[in-house]
Amino acid sequence: EHTYPQKAHIKTLKLPKNIESLCREIGSLAERMGYKAYLVGGVVRDMLMNKEVWDLDVVVEGNAIELAGELARIHGVDLHPFPEFGTAHLKIDSIKLEFATTRRETYPHPGAYPLVEFASLREDLLRRDFTINAMAVSLMSEDFGTLIDYFGGLRDLKDKLIRVLHPLSFVEDPVRILRALRFAGRLGFRLSKSTEKLLIKAVELGLLKEAPQGRIFSEIRLALREENLPEIIKLYKKYRVLESLFEGFSWDDQLERRLKGLRSVIEWHRIEFPQERLDYGWLYLMLLLLRVDAAGYMNFLNAPSWVRQGYTFLKKDLDRLLGDLKKAQKPSEVYRLLKGKHLSVLLLLMSFPEVQDRVKLYLEKLRHVKVDPREFSGLSGPDLGKAMEEKKSQLMDSLFSLNS
Numbered sequence: 001e002h003t004y005p006q007k008a009h010i011k012t013l014k015l016p017k018n019i020e021s022l023c024r025e026i027g028s029l030a031e032r033m034g035y036k037a038y039l040v041g042g043v044v045r046d047m048l049m050n051k052e053v054w055d056l057d058v059v060v061e062g063n064a065i066e067l068a069g070e071l072a073r074i075h076g077v078d079l080h081p082f083p084e085f086g087t088a089h090l091k092i093d094s095i096k097l098e099f100a101t102t103r104r105e106t107y108p109h110p111g112a113y114p115l116v117e118f119a120s121l122r123e124d125l126l127r128r129d130f131t132i133n134a135m136a137v138s139l140m141s142e143d144f145g146t147l148i149d150y151f152g153g154l155r156d157l158k159d160k161l162i163r164v165l166h167p168l169s170f171v172e173d174p175v176r177i178l179r180a181l182r183f184a185g186r187l188g189f190r191l192s193k194s195t196e197k198l199l200i201k202a203v204e205l206g207l208l209k210e211a212p213q214g215r216i217f218s219e220i221r222l223a224l225r226e227e228n229l230p231e232i233i234k235l236y237k238k239y240r241v242l243e244s245l246f247e248g249f250s251w252d253d254q255l256e257r258r259l260k261g262l263r264s265v266i267e268w269h270r271i272e273f274p275q276e277r278l279d280y281g282w283l284y285l286m287l288l289l290l291r292v293d294a295a296g297y298m299n300f301l302n303a304p305s306w307v308r309q310g311y312t313f314l315k316k317d318l319d320r321l322l323g324d325l326k327k328a329q330k331p332s333e334v335y336r337l338l339k340g341k342h343l344s345v346l347l348l349l350m351s352f353p354e355v356q357d358r359v360k361l362y363l364e365k366l367r368h369v370k371v372d373p374r375e376f377s378g379l380s381g382p383d384l385g386k387a388m389e390e391k392k393s394q395l396m397d398s399l400f401s402l403n404s
């Protein structure tokens with residue numbers, strides 16, 4: 001099969017400075033070995049959108065592990081080969097490279113594990129998820145930088161559309177339902193009309209429930225890391241995917257208001273306390289899952305322990321704590337209620353409007369109030385602790401007040 005179709009949109013890219021010489025080197029190595037090498041997937045999409053790229057996916061018409069091994073040897077870096085998949089990765093300077101042999105995947109029946117065979121570049125691109133992720137760039141010296149776009153990826157990138165390559169895409173790989181929404185949310189794209197129809201159908205068919213849950217939940221973890229997570233959650237809502245993933249989940253106005261509240265709390269915290277980094281994405285998940293029984297999902301999600309602990313605490317004590325906070329009369333009472341709580345719990349509480357000011361007072365002021373132990377000469381052990389706490393309370397109550 002020829003490499004370029006007659007109708008592929010051809011355009012030559014100027015590769016970013018940080019990767020150009022490495023890419024040229026890969027190209028000439030491939031040539032010397034009698035292979036062909038291309039950049040593919042997300043890196044091509046990101047280059048076309050003028051984003052910085054640090055992760056390079058390279059496909060090789062030929063033996064990818066051998067090519068990667070040669071490159072690793074020249075640069076004196078470690079090679080991590082995966083012979084059963086025909087892939088290998090390595091890192092040169094700060095650039096991560098993943099090499100794979102071009103392959104075809106055929107599905108004996110929908111949803112089955114694919115049969116993997118060696119194939120042409122075109123077939124390798126055809127097995128991918130969306131047109132914008134199915135473009136390649138040649139690294140060969142004769143046409144270095146040439147964009148290879150069989151499926152209209154460049155046009156869809158300009159039109160801001162997520163489009164699958166064939167109607168069975170979501171059936172073959174239901175994880176793509178969530179990927180479609182993640183990319184749409186991240187990039188501010190829409191689903192093409194036909195892709196939208198296919199996605200809705202796939203959700204209605206319950207494919208998300210049937211897919212391997214490990215893969216589904218690692219995709220959710222990826223979504224939690226996205227800057228535009230709130231947009232992605234809106235799309236999850238629009239296409240009813242959470243109902244399908246989490247038994248008993250449903251949307252209502254209150255949950256939406258709380259999500260909005262959480263979003264502004266996170267914006268606030270990011271700016272006010274830049275040194276207190278937190279993986280904010282998990283907070284959205286905790287809030288979404290408060291009304292279902294998610295302890296089991298936390299395992300699937302491989303949630304960090306602060307998420308599990310925070311979630312378990314809130315499941316059990318949220319209502320009581322909200323009530324107590326509302327009733328508190330003095331700053332020192334707020335302090336006692338919130339002292340020692342994990343930041344995630346505090347930020348989630350703060351997204352509830354009725355206690356927002358109180359939690360904010362705690363985060364901004366109360367938790368920073370200090371007294372000097374040297375003022376309590378003669379006391380030690382528990383007595384000292386108690387006296388200091390009392391002093392702190394007095395100080396707080398004289399310095400600050402609660403507007404009810």
Ligand code: CTP
Binds near residue numbers: 057127134
């Ligand atoms: N891919 C796919 N179907 C999937 C997962 C991945 O077709 N379920 C293909 C896509 O072509 C994708 C490539 O494999 O571009 C690499 O996958 P991944 O690294 O997850 O995607 P990126 O596009 O690189 O995503 P990101 O920008 O989030 O790194």
